[in-house]
Amino acid sequence: MPTFLPRPLATAVIAATATLALAPLAQAQNTLEEVVVTAQKRAENVQDVPIAISVFTAENVEDLSARNLGDLGQFTAGVEMDVFKSLQPTYSIRGVQTNDWTVGSDPAVAVYIDGVYAARGAGAETALVDLARIEVLKGPQGTLFGRNATGGAIHLVTQDPVFEQEGRAKLSVGNYGRVDGELMWNQPLTDDLAVRVVAVSRNRDGYVENLNGTDLNDEDIQAIRGSLLWNPTPDTDVRWRLEYSELDQHSAARQTTIASVFENANPGRSYSDFGKIHTDYVNREARDQFATSLQVDHSFGDKTFTSITAWREFNTELDEDLDGSNNLDHLFNSNNPEENDYFSQEFRLTGASDKLKWTTGATFSREHVSHLTTAVFNVSTLESFAWAELLKGAGSETSDVFLATFAGQTPEDLEYLATLSNSEIDELAPSFRQQQRDAGLDGIAASSFVWAFLNGEGTLGDFGLSDNPFIGIFQQILPSLQPRIAAYEPWVEEVYSDGTYESYAVYGDATYSITDRMNLSAGLRYTYDEKEFSLFSQYQNTIAGANFGLAFYNNGQPLLDATQSDSWDNLSGRVVLDYALADDTMLYASVATGFKSGGFNSLNFGPDIDTSYDEEEVINYEVGSKGQYFDRSLQLNASAFFYDYQNLQELKLLGQPIPSYNLRNSDAEGYGIELETYWLATDNLTLAGNYSWLKTEYTKFRILEAAGETEEDDLTGKPRVGTPEHKVNLSAEYRWQLGDFGALLPRIDYTWSSERVESLNDPAREIDAFYLINARIALLPDNGDWEVALWTTNLTDEEHFGEYGDNGDAVGSLTGARIPPRMYGADFIYNF
Structure with missing residues (x-):
């Protein structure tokens, strides 16, 4: 590429x-x-x-x-x-x-x-x-x-309503069957009352071709937004806003990136990273959302009082094929319905004089959220999971003995496994699983080995199970397990969580003009958060009368029904000094802190796993400049920063022998520079751009030995996940005047990001560097009544995985999510 x-x-x-x-x-x-x-x-x-x-x-x-x-x-x-x-x-x-x-x-x-x-x-x-x-x-x-x-x-x-009649209609059409529509209408009702209504519909076919008949990653979104502006007095503005939206689309699709997972389930077909996929569970995202707010602003003298009262609520459903395939040995699907309602109230008072500008306020919010996670596997998935874990553990005596036995080799023959990368291991796991099936080892022998590994008990020796203290248990469970494996019987687990969160805060911030060119800003906020959280897990499967779990299993943690509560408080603030070198040039230096309250492990409470975790705190040091030069035709802003993060909350797969998602706290730091510039090179040509350089690393990484972590899992000194070191954006736009008729505006935008670490669970896995080019050309008449534009995104049709999935990786089917391919279309806009 x-x-x-x-x-x-x-x-x-x-x-x-x-x-x-x-x-x-x-x-x-x-x-x-x-x-x-x-x-x-x-x-x-x-x-x-x-x-x-x-x-x-x-x-x-x-x-x-x-x-x-x-x-x-x-x-x-x-x-x-x-x-x-x-x-x-x-x-x-x-x-x-x-x-x-x-x-x-x-x-x-x-x-x-x-x-x-x-x-x-x-x-x-x-x-x-x-x-x-x-x-x-x-x-x-x-x-x-x-x-x-x-x-x-x-x-x-x-946009607020305005006191003149206006409207706008926009139709967008494009490839993949895109048909988008937007309509805005603004109408003054009286001299002091105006209304504005916006409606939007977005529809596009999916760009990932699925062999099960439903193309994935489509769009189906509708929304309507209304706002009312009322000026009951010359000093009072009242804004009432409301919005309702619906989303229902086959999106968020991931596909297996392991060729053998795809090919073993689709005989005669060859795997391709960006070819057709085959899933056995249709991905779907659905949401109904309603939001409304009432904002009142009243001025008296040099002060303004503001009140914002708001209510937001939504219902969602997220269905995912987490293994990204139709391979029954790796089946892992999930369903995640969620309900949320949120109320907030803010009171704010601002004022200004010749020397001092200030703001003070108080806020309150209350959120209630309920979420159900249902994980669906096949009983055979348990063995695929075991193979993935065995291969990742290559180099340990237990794993090597298992692997050598099924490969018909000695442990010494498989020493190369310990030198393989995780991506190479990902490709091997399904192959070992298929060798097991081809050898007819689906029954008692294979399951004995797998369950001995999963339970992590006893000495395996040469697999003569006579010395295994759990042989009695195996003898009880394996006769019932064997036909369930062969029949691909479903294996279902559920976790239901419910939370009520309240937050209270008071704050104040002021800017004082020390001189005509120098200002000092300072502020403080005190926040108190209180949370109550309930968790209930259940396994809708039994083996020999006992409940077992895979996704929400942690060191044998059984069914759970628990309610926890906790509270956190924090004083955060900032100090900023800025100095104007000239009328359009400023330098500034700042120190600021931030706070994110603690929370609860939503998928698992268990032995040696904290029920709740600490709040995050960050302190950021920054210097910067903002300036406009050459009669304000060139703008250049720059900043350099360093931050120190305490108790960073990270979601990671923890626990042995079967890991599950748990949140934990770590420390990290980051530093970098950012540049942004805009240059009106001529009356017709505009060039602009930005660049960021960012270095991040963990400074302290908590090792949970009881959860199976070792020194090899310590990420201290390693970079954070999901952040490229370099990022560049470039654009150019030219205004080509067409006589008295109007103008033609061609434009091109380019973005490039360097590679980045993608997974906390696999720090060696990276997202490759990639670039995208967008282009647009618009025809604008001088009267401004209408506009026609042709556009394209991802002009060069770059093929790239922008994200990988740890969930599928856990069962031997690492998944990837594709970025959208080249898309193109036309916009038709009419202003009235």
């Missing part, structure tokens, strides 16, 4: 002189427009805010053909947004993220919609339609945005 890749040093130089438009471009003059943000809870020019912020306007979203936050994350320095699952997205800012997809914890990057916190990732993804802007705030935002903003905050701001 070609990389078009500059060297890191050259990359930094290029990024400082050209790239992506994350700020509005000039219209008819060679001067950058001002962008107003509310990052400090008051309206300010983004260039005057001493925080590293990337801003997308509505025009930017359209230019990039972005349909979700993940599309925008590709083009943001220091930011990764993984939305392969719309219901379990991961947002990472400067390497700070939460890899937990369960409901016992909170995200590390807070998503806000019109000032209201979207408490769960499942409710954070929203249609990027009729937005005023999207602000991406980098670094901890503990003071003004509060809890769960240790990595940063993403704030989506919708």
Whole structure:
């Protein structure tokens, strides 16, 4: 695959002189427009805010053909947004993220919609339609945005109603049967009352061809949003917003990347990474969501009082084929329905004088969440799991004896296994499993070995089981197990979790002008979080009258019915000093802290596994500059940072002999630089770009010996998961005037990311470096009544796995998720 890749040093130089438009471009003059943000809870020019912020306007979203936050994350320095699952997205800012997809914890990057916190990732993804802007705030935002903003905050701001009639209709068509529609209508009802309504529908066929008849990774989304603006007095604004959306699509598809898993189940077909797949369980994401908020702003003198009352609720269902195949020996499916409701209230008072600008406030929120995880295997999956674990344990006496016996060799013949990479081991596991079947060892012999391994008891010797103290148990269970293996009998386990979370906070922040050029900002927030969490697990399977578990098994942990409660509190803050070298040039230095409350292990409580875990805390040191030069035709922003993370919450497979997902705490640090620049090179040509360099590593990694971890599992000094060291974005747009008729705007966007560590459970596994190119050409008449555009994303049709799945890897079928292929289409826009 070609990389078009500059060297890191050259990359930094290029990024400082050209790239992506994350700020509005000039219209008819060679001067950058001002962008107003509310990052400090008051309206300010983004260039005057001493925080590293990337801003997308509505025009930017359209230019990039972005349909979700993940599309925008590709083009943001220091930011990764993984939305392969719309219901379990991961947002990472400067390497700070939460890899937990369960409901016992909170995200590390807070998503806000019109000032209201979207408490769960499942409710954070929203249609990027009729937005005023999207602000991406980098670094901890503990003071003004509060809890769960240790990595940063993403704030989506919708367009307010206006007091004039206007409308907009947009139709998008494209390959894979894409038909998208958007409609906006704004209507003043009286002199002091206006309403705005937006409706959107997105439909596209799947791009992953599935041999079971249902193509996967399609889109089927509908949403309607309404807002009402009322000005009862000259000093009072009342905004009532509501939104309802539905999502029901065969998305979040993963496929096995192990050729033998696919080929053993599909005789005569050859496996291809980007060819047809065959699953035996249809992936599906579904969500119904309703949200409403009431915001009241009242000004008196130089002060403004704000009240935001909000309610959000959603119901979701996530069905996944976690082994990504139709191979019954590796069957692993899951169903995850979830219900969530969230209430919040914020009171805020802001004021300003010649020397002092200040904000103070209080917030309260209450969230109730319930989640059911159902894991479905076949009884034969237990043996596939055992083979995967045996091969990963190659080099140990027990594993080598097992493997040698089934391969008809001696342990010495298999010493090479210990030198293989995990990816090579992944390919071997199904082969050993197939050798076992071909040798007719599905019955008592094979199961004895497997169950002896799984129970980790007794001495195996030369497999003469006479010295095994559990031979009596084997003799009881194996006669009933053998026909169940041959019949591919289902094996079902369930875990139900229910949580009620309350949070209280008070905060204050102020900026004092020391001189005409120097400002000092400082703020504090006190947060108190209280959580109650219930967990109930059950195994809908028995062997010889006893209950057994695979997915939620931990050192023999039986069925569980328990309720836990805990509380956490924290004082977070920031201090910032900024200095204006000139009217359009600023330097700043800051120290800021962030806090994310502790939580509970949602999939397992068990021996030597903590029921709850500690809160995260981060301290971030940063220096930066923001400047506009050459009569505001060139903008260059830069920042350098270092952060220290304590009690980082990580989800990891733990436990022996069968691991299960559990959360644990570790420490980490990160440092890097970010550059963003926009250059109006001529009246018609705009170049822009950004570059980020990021280094992360674990500074302390807790070893749980009781859960089977050893020194080899210690990741101290290793990089964090999911964060590339280098990331480059470049773009160019040219305005070609067509006489008095209008203009033609061709545009190209390029993004490149270096390789990254992909899995906490397998630090050697990496996502390869990759690049994407998007292009768009728009025809705009001077009267602005309509617009026609042709666009393409992933222009060169790059084939790339953007994510791998640990769940399938546990049963010997490592899965991968493909990035979307080349897509193209046309937009037709009419303004009225």
